[in-house]
Amino acid sequence: MHIATEVRCPVCEGQSAAESQAAASVQIRDQIRQDLVSGEGEGQILAGLVRAYGPTILEKPEATGVGLVVWVVPVLAVVAGLAGLAVAFRRWRGRLRDPSTPPSDADRRLVDNALRSRSQDTPA
Numbered sequence: 001m002h003i004a005t006e007v008r009c010p011v012c013e014g015q016s017a018a019e020s021q022a023a024a025s026v027q028i029r030d031q032i033r034q035d036l037v038s039g040e041g042e043g044q045i046l047a048g049l050v051r052a053y054g055p056t057i058l059e060k061p062e063a064t065g066v067g068l069v070v071w072v073v074p075v076l077a078v079v080a081g082l083a084g085l086a087v088a089f090r091r092w093r094g095r096l097r098d099p100s101t102p103p104s105d106a107d108r109r110l111v112d113n114a115l116r117s118r119s120q121d122t123p124a
Contacts, residue, residue, distance in 0.1 A: 003032050003042055006059050
């Protein structure tokens with residue numbers, strides 16, 4: 001059953017050969033049982049199933065060829081995303097003013113104008 005959990009049901013959506021009761025999955029489990037009795041190892045059994053059904057029969061893609069892309073691309077995407085966030089945060093942080101820096105003349109004029117317009121809007 002352990003080996004059957006690593007194999008997809010060829011006719012079911014989202015089930016392993018261990019979970020499915022479809023005829024194809026029962027046949028795969030029987031084949032696995034026969035191969036184990038004849039002395040084959042897990043790797044040999046899985047390789048035989050891949051030969052018979054193709055690489056999509058495996059629940060986990062092989063880490064070679066196109067299967068390697070399936071494993072590497074998500075990792076690269078996460079790394080690139082984290083690097084992008086690090087750069088963005090560094091730029092954002094660099095734009096923040098140091099709190100110990102005194103306000104510029106333009107900042108003072110802006111605040112004075114805002115206070116003046118507020119005092120004119122407020123009834124006496």
